[in-house]
Structure formats: structure tokens, C-alpha cells
Amino acid sequence: MILAFLNQKGGVGKTTLAVHVAAALARNGARVLLIDADPQGSALDWAACRTADPLFPVIGFPKPKLHKEVPAHIPHYEYIIIDGPPRVNELARSAIMAADWVVIPVQPSPYDVWAAKDIVDLIREATTYRETLKSVFVINRRIVNTAIGRDVAEALAGYDIPVLATHIGQRVAFAESAANGSTVLEDDPGSLASKEILALAEELLGRKTKQEAAT
Numbered sequence: 303m304i305l306a307f308l309n310q311k312g313g314v315g316k317t318t319l320a321v322h323v324a325a326a327l328a329r330n331g332a333r334v335l336l337i338d339a340d341p342q343g344s345a346l347d348w349a350a351c352r353t354a355d356p357l358f359p360v361i362g363f364p365k366p367k368l369h370k371e372v373p374a375h376i377p378h379y380e381y382i383i384i385d386g387p388p389r390v391n392e393l394a395r396s397a398i399m400a401a402d403w404v405v406i407p408v409q410p411s412p413y414d415v416w417a418a419k420d421i422v423d424l425i426r427e428a429t430t431y432r433e434t435l436k437s438v439f440v441i442n443r444r445i446v447n448t449a450i451g452r453d454v455a456e457a458l459a460g461y462d463i464p465v466l467a468t469h470i471g472q473r474v475a476f477a478e479s480a481a482n483g484s485t486v487l488e489d490d491p492g493s494l495a496s497k498e499i500l501a502l503a504e505e506l507l508g509r510k511t512k513q514e515a516a517t
């Protein structure tokens with residue numbers, strides 16, 4: 303299963319969620335590879351400042367040939383997670399071509415929802431020749447104890463892409479854990495942040511299973 307975290311908008315949580323979903327999947331002993339496809343190299347930086355044993359390998363491949371590189375890794379990993387670049391460009395196109403699933407983090411703000419149009423258009427373009435490509439929105443940085451605004455829910459419904467039921471809250475633990483190459487799953491396994499991440503990974507796997515059953 304190849305999951306690409308993509309959104310051309312910067313700072314929406316692509317790297318945070320890619321690292322955490324990779325960690326959640328690796329926890330159960332699955333072989334996971336994280337590919338940093340962002341020239342900024344944030345996931346590589348995360349791995350470099352880690353002092354604990356690696357949970358999974360992280361490789362950098364911020365090149366438009368990504369979709370040609372990924373198949374060589376498929377036999378060796380159950381899950382390949384791609385952390386995408388904050389641009390709509392050849393790199394993002396290549397990440398979409400490489401992926402089974404595109405996961406689009408969005409913050410619960412109408413601006414973010416409108417800005418998602420670019421990535422939605424790119425996915426739509428790709429599905430014309432990749433019918434099996436799946437995509438989902440995941441709401442990240444939701445302010446705890448607030449409803450997602452009606453505007454946001456309505457605007458997201460306007461796209462032809464489902465929104466995951468799991469939302470990830472605005473929690474400082476995500477930034478804190480990143481600072482030492484760790485994850486909330488390791489730093490505070492019982493925390494709400496951890497529970498949200500595990501729920502997110504489970505929901506993604508559940509969708510995959512459903513998809514497989516249907517085909």
C-alpha cells in the first residue's frame with residue numbers, strides 16, 4: 303500500500319502525519335518505508351535528529367522520477383509512505399502517479415479548503431488514466447472542543463473526495479515530539495494525540511480493506 307501525503311499548501315501537516323502514520327503502521331511490526339519527496343527534506347531532518355533506534359527507514363527522493371523509483375521498493379515493504387512537497391509541480395504529479403492513496407491534510411479553515419482545489423484538480427487529472435487511485439481529506443489541527451465550522455464541512459463536501467471521520471487536533475505534542483525525531487506514539491502513548499494517530503492509521507487501513515473486498 304502506497305500512501306502519499308500531499309497538499310500544495312504549506313504547513314498543513316503533510317510531514318507530521320506522514321511520519322506519524324508511518325510510525326503507527328511500523329508499531330505492529332509491518333515493514334514501512336518513508337520517502338521524503340519534498341526538497342525541503344523535513345522528514346529526513348526528523349530522522350537525522352532522532353536518537354532512539356529508527357522505527358523505519360527514511361530515504362530522500364525529491365525527483366519527478368519518483369513514480370519510477372517506488373516500484374523497486376514494493377517487494378520489500380508492506381507500506382510505503384510518501385511525504386510530498388508544498389507545490390503543484392512535477393514532483394507532486396509523480397507522487398500521485400506512485401500512490402494507491404493520496405491523503406490530503408487540510409486545516410479546518412475555509413481558506414485551506416479553497417486552496418485544496420489545486421491538489422483536487424491534480425488528482426482528477428490523474429484519475430483519468432489511473433482509475434484505481436483513491437484520495438481522502440484528513441482534517442488536521444482542529445482546535446480541540448470546537449465543531450468543524452459548517453463552512454468547512456460544506457466546502458469540503460463540494461469536492462468529490464471523502465473526508466475521514468478521524469480528525470487530528472491542534473496539539474503541541476506533535477511539534478514537541480518532532481523536535482527530537484520522535485513521535486507522540488513514543489513520547490506519550492496514552493495521549494489523545496496518540497489515540498488520534500492510531501485511529502487515523504486504522505481508518506486508512508479499513509478503507510484499504512474495504513476497497514480490496516470490493517474488487
Ligand SMILES: Nc1ncnc2c1ncn2[C@@H]1O[C@H](COP(=O)(O)OP(=O)(O)OP(=O)(O)O)[C@@H](O)[C@H]1O
Nearest residue numbers: 312313314315316317318388443471472473476477
Ligand atoms: N495537529 C497538529 N497540532 C499542532 N501542531 C501541528 C499539527 N500538525 C502539524 N503541526 C505543526 O505545524 C507545522 C507544519 O507542519 P508540517 O511540517 O507537518 O506541515 P507540512 O504540510 O509538511 O509543511 P510543508 O508544506 O512546509 O512541507 C509544524 O511545526 C508542525 O509541528
Ligand SMILES: [Mg+2]
Nearest residue numbers: 316317340344
Ligand atoms: Mg512537509
